[in-house]
Amino acid sequence: MCTTEQKPLFRDLTAEDPEPEVTEIESLCMNCHSNGKTRLLLTRIPHYKNVVLMSFSCEECGFENNEIQPGGAYADLGVRWKLQVQENIDLNRQVVKSDHTSIRIPELDFEIPAQSQKGEVTTVEGIIARAMAGLSQDQETRRREHPDAAAQIDAFLERLQALKTLQTPWTLQLEDISGNCFVENPVAPRKDPRCDRHDFKRNKEEDHKLGIFTQEELNDEAKAEPEVGSYDCMVTDEVLQFRTNCPDCNAPADTNMKLTKIPHFKEVVIMATVCDACGHRTNEVKSGSGVEPRGVRYELRVAGRADFSRDVLKSDTCALSVPELDLEVGGRALGGRFTTAEGLLRGSLEQLRDSAALTGDAPALADPQALTEFTKKIEEVLDGKRAVTIVLDDPAGNSYVQALTDDPKDDDGLKVTWYERSYEQNDELGLNDINVDNYS
Incomplete structure (x- = not known):
């Protein structure tokens, strides 16, 4: 039986891949109306996402044009x-x-x-x-x-x-x-x-404008039955599987989804995707019960192994910061995940290591030496040589940090603060046009 190696659709441009897969299409020149050539290249921009580079040239009149299009789905926001x-x-x-x-x-x-x-x-x-x-x-x-x-x-x-x-x-x-x-x-x-x-x-x-329509808009009659895979259809012990595209290379992949209950917190939906083409693995966590009436801020002091092993649920609206390292990470940079305090720091470290300098019209502005020194500081924290404070700020209130005592107020290493959201935070969560009090 003959098998063909499956490669990612969007690949980095490296010396190990000297001949990237470029697709050539004969197309009409809009300048002289002769036939020209359009070349398509599927690649990745570091610090950004997958893109499709398009280059048109006409041998008859010399007209040229270059364009870039996103190679993945539109962002949620x-x-x-x-x-x-x-x-x-x-x-x-x-x-x-x-x-x-x-x-x-x-x-x-x-x-x-x-x-x-x-x-x-x-x-x-x-x-x-x-x-x-x-x-x-x-x-x-x-x-x-x-x-x-x-x-x-x-x-x-x-x-x-x-x-x-x-x-x-x-x-x-x-x-x-x-x-x-x-x-x-x-x-x-x-x-x-x-x-x-x-x-x-x-x-x-x-x-x-983006061509995004809800199911109700596409079919006004599709309201009687809940959609397969929705929270209403999910059972705690059931694992649902559906076909998606890999978020890294866009190749077809399977995503497993399960509804589970986190003790002392709430129900969440855990989704895991493994791509056979590029080996990318991702885990996401979504809240199963909507937005809380108030935002929450956790300040976790990490000074020992017990602190590293605390369970942490970080939603995709939760920002992460470490004041001692001058580190600030937006909610969607790491995504939603159920991990530990150590896992959060390692996830940040891996993203920094995987990032490469952005290339384009001008040379990269970020100092690679500063990035190297910064990763060393995180490694020192992971090795227990440096104590830091991890701050998790979630305006949606859907994040959680495990306390080492029955009452979080008695935990000296953890400070929990609930606060009223600002207008801008409600706007980002899409709550300004509805009654926020109905969300819980």
């Missing part, structure tokens, strides 16, 4: 980035934008709407340069036929040029309803001092 451009290093930051990314510069009241440009990997300076090139197009004709309009555009081009020379600090705002947008952090893995990221829940209209 949209994303907004706000970057304060104050230094030259900010102009060289790598930016990955999709077709659905809108760009705003409030100081100039300038906006590039979503879907007006194709997705690309560029830099902050590249965004300004592309805008200037678009505005400069046909300026000579415009000066002859519409001199007043041409003069206004020339004045605006001077203001854009001032942004490139950083005569004054300015702000770059990106919004992407698909969640497929990224801005490089030059001080990674530390928190970016001049760039803020905010996830938001899409509304129904934005979902429809």
